[in-house]
Amino acid sequence: MAGLETEREPAPPSTALTRRPWLASLLRELRPKQWTKNAIIFAGLVFARKLADPQAILLASAAFLVFCLLSSAVYVINDLLDLEADRRHPRKRYRPLAAGEISPGQARAVVAALLVVSLPPAFALNPIFGLVATLYFVSNLAYSLRLKHVVIIDVFVIAAGFVLRAIAGAVVIRVDISPWFLLCTTLAALFLALTKRRHELELLSTGAAGHRRILEEYSQPLLEEMVAVVTSSTVIAYALYTFFAPNLPENRSMMWTIPFVLYAIFRYLYLVYRKDLTGSPEEALLRDAPLLTCIVLWGLAVVAILYVPWPQG
Secondary structure (H helix, E strand, C coil): CCCCCCCCCCCCCCCCCCCHHHHHHHHHHHHHHHHHHHHHHHHHHHCCCCCCCCCHHHHHHHHHHHHHHHHHHHHHHHHHHHHHHHCCCCCHHHHHCCCCCCCCHHHHHHHHHHCCCCHHHHHHHCCHHHHHHHHHHHHHHHHCHHHCCCCHHHHHHHHHHHHHHHHHHHHCCCCCCCHHHHHHHHHHHHHHHHHHHHHHHHHHHHHHHHHHHHHHHHCCHHHHHHHHHHHHHHHHHHHHHHHHCCCCCCCCHHHHHHHHHHHHHHHHHHHHHHCCCCCCCCHHHHCCCCHHHHHHHHHHHHHHHHCCCCCCC
16 A cells, blocks of 8 residues: 555654554554444344344354454554654554554555455455445545545544444344434434544644644534534434334333433533543543443343333333
8 A cells, every 4th residue: 555655754753652562562553442433333233133143143243343454454544644643643642653663564564454354255244245344444545535634524424434334234134224223323423523523622722733634624612513413413313213213112112211322422521521531432431431331221221122022002
């Protein structure tokens, strides 16, 4: 992937950074913590009531692995393209590429290997799934190369990554995709993308544009307005989904999950505005016990409602 190489990168920061073994640095560069985002692939499995189907579980698990490899390839490409900006960033300068623990040449070889072991198996699983996986990679590549510098479009492309994961999870097990499911996923993904932008703007303060050029197009009041619109839309869409989606129990018992969604959104906003824990969604999820507990309880409630034969009416 020679096109990803920069002219001649200056030496990485010569600070007292602790050198990790190369394999440990490579694993960190692949960002396994962010693989939690790919868990949305299993949503189709759950909502299609396929949790007792071994073949469907195997297919969804294979799809999850494919997207973990593809997302890691995207992260490495993005770090290659943002190498100089990352070296000036207060946190990203410690990433293995920016810190000089992995060379650009090694990173390009890793990207090639990840694509080889992910895209062909994706088409082998299901040709349509392979196309969705390819679209995910291409859209993220376009984001890294250009679209992350286009105001508003940048957050839509970030959100599209979550939506494509959700579509992939349904496609690979060959079940219908509910419009309600896509709507709720899109709005929730926009919520995460906008709060991420707000966090970046606040973290980098007056030097934001120097680290990420698109941030000069945003302001905190603008992002807060957008977050407010998307937050209310997400709540309304999910509430309507629990009442009117055709694949849910007729007794509308899914409405009992609304409080979990409300708490999760409010807790995440609390972390955004008060606790500085939202550099990325997976960071908040893994570090904040109340949020993680709420999501687990929501998942258990959904499974109980969909799989336990409750009395109707």
